[in-house]
Amino acid sequence: MLVLAGMGVHDCMDTSLKAVEACKKADAVYAELYTSRIEDFDRLKGVIGREIKILERSDLEEGAKRLIEEARDRDVVLLVPGDPMVATTHSALRLEAEKAGVRVKVIHGSSIASAICVTGLQFYRFGKTATVSWPLGSRVSRYPVDVIRQNWSVNAHTLLLLDLNPPMRVPDAVDLLFKAGMEDWFAVALSDAGGENEMRCDRLSRLKDFRGEGLHSLAVLARTLHFMEYEYLRVFADAPKELEEIVS
Amino acid sequence: MLVLAGMGVHDCMDTSLKAVEACKKADAVYAELYTSRIEDFDRLKGVIGREIKILERSDLEEGAKRLIEEARDRDVVLLVPGDPMVATTHSALRLEAEKAGVRVKVIHGSSIASAICVTGLQFYRFGKTATVSWPLGSRVSRYPVDVIRQNWSVNAHTLLLLDLNPPMRVPDAVDLLFKAGMEDWFAVALSDAGGENEMRCDRLSRLKDFRGEGLHSLAVLARTLHFMEYEYLRVFADAPKELEEIVS
Incomplete structure (x- = not known):
């Protein structure tokens, strides 16, 4: 399963309990920081107690297939700034995953x-x-x-x-x-x-x-x-x- | 200080780390549940580890002065469903508090x-x-x-x-x-x-x-x-x- 989880509007403490829980249970945690920005992002690793791999724009666009395939048999969280559903990139990713038969769960975050x-x-x-x-x-x-x-x-x-x-x-x-x-x-x-x-x-x-x-x-x-x-x-x-x- | 803190869009786990931290440090925690609804609200007391007093609509409208006065010398959190700034009731409360010389802090939450x-x-x-x-x-x-x-x-x-x-x-x-x-x-x-x-x-x-x-x-x-x-x-x-x- 692929979990798209919002980190909220400003800093890492805007992340919801639900998103933190999802990160703790996941097999891998990624984050993208190009649709917006999160203050003190590095602190979030401490909060969830694990590594977060930063994805580039190309990883989510041309490289989306790789992320989706990884989520086929493992629980993968993608942390995104704000609310995941505001950026069309993430709807596109959800659609692509669904078409590939990979379930996507959305965890909302506070947003501008x-x-x-x-x-x-x-x-x-x-x-x-x-x-x-x-x-x-x-x-x-x-x-x-x-x-x-x-x-x-x-x-x-x-x-x-x-x-x-x-x-x-x-x-x-x-x-x-x-x-x-x-x-x-x-x-x-x-x-x-x-x-x-x-x-x-x-x-x-x-x-x-x-x-x-x-x-x-x-x-x-x-x-x-x-x-x-x-x-x-x-x-x-x-x-x-x-x-x-x-x-x- | 009065803290207006969003509980997010769906259930108590949508509450942000920042809102939970504010509740833990506060002298008193209130919640209103009439501008929207939160699933499993009762569980939130366990999450923040303290009592939450439910306010009625009249407590926030006619009774706003009492809440503002309480926040003059103590830290008071008012938990609200979704994002606090979506309901005009909360902007009105913020304005009234500021006019009375009581500082208000806003903690955003995920919202419809x-x-x-x-x-x-x-x-x-x-x-x-x-x-x-x-x-x-x-x-x-x-x-x-x-x-x-x-x-x-x-x-x-x-x-x-x-x-x-x-x-x-x-x-x-x-x-x-x-x-x-x-x-x-x-x-x-x-x-x-x-x-x-x-x-x-x-x-x-x-x-x-x-x-x-x-x-x-x-x-x-x-x-x-x-x-x-x-x-x-x-x-x-x-x-x-x-x-x-x-x-x-």
Whole structure:
């Protein structure tokens, strides 16, 4: 059996008891760290009391067959950052394993999918998510801006995940979004989700000096805000008074 | 300090190491079980090795001040199902505590927000989420159907959370959605997310006999499907061949 187990949103202590138990019972434990990152990953070996072999991207893509074959007669755990089902790589792996007759079990983990709501933006009001990627050559993708506009058309917030290779920071993302035709809408910058949770809400142009340790994420606000979202952003994210204009 | 700690999506073993550690160090541990449900909750007392006092809805709403005052000079953990930040009750509590000068720490947990992707529907393609509530008197809310239509307009999937008091099952939700003007779109029924994960994909009208233990959720499909979503639904959710019509 192949177990896909989430390590959660921030550091190794976000791993669930269920995932730790699965690792302890398994014949082999692997981890991939390219779909996201885990702080203090090395400590996890101590927590589960055994070796963890790090897989590269190619091990999971071209090399998936090897992993699946290994799981045919042994219990193999693949630890992944966040929740295993958020990255399409893992659904693809589950599908491939099932087709090869190898059972897959999923153990969920905490994820930026819900952790973004630490900004006070309500879960129900998020629309589609987009990733802001580093440009290939001089071509800046319009995709995130298209998604933001779609979400705006139904008055929804947009979670933007930032490229990890290398880790993109909010100021980089803001530059790219402006190049892709983004207007100066309100957004919340969040760093170190699940850790120190530093955040700031302002117009995009004013988030260009956002610092903060750890991974960065960005949420672009919907056309309007619920009063409680506004209050929360004022208290926790230093939102400007002018944000009041969009409270409905 | 008040710690809001998620217990994760399914059962007590979905609790993170970080939440367990916080419980062990705290002066008092409370739990609320009305925003969702946790299987084998009673076992958690054994895992953390101490008493957990169950709070009622009124303790968290009208009685929030008492909890906040208790957390002023002591370390108090409030365990909640899923991820604490998904339910607006908990953001409201965090805001109220901060205003009263009491620090709040958040420990995330796995949530249906990402666990729904165990259906093979891609996380990036989900739009806004809606709750299907039991009708008040004879009035059936059109809200979930409005959200589904909004999501359809931007070709996004819709996660529908089903009322918990008492727990609504997929067949009940299907009845209510038809009464609210829903058309016979494709959907995936999921039960026991994070546990046995039973699922079935079909037109809504054919999900009326969906059974399955545990909590039920429903995801209404976007106008089109990615080929990998289709393949996955065929393999894991017994989707009909006619679903191929919407693959783009």
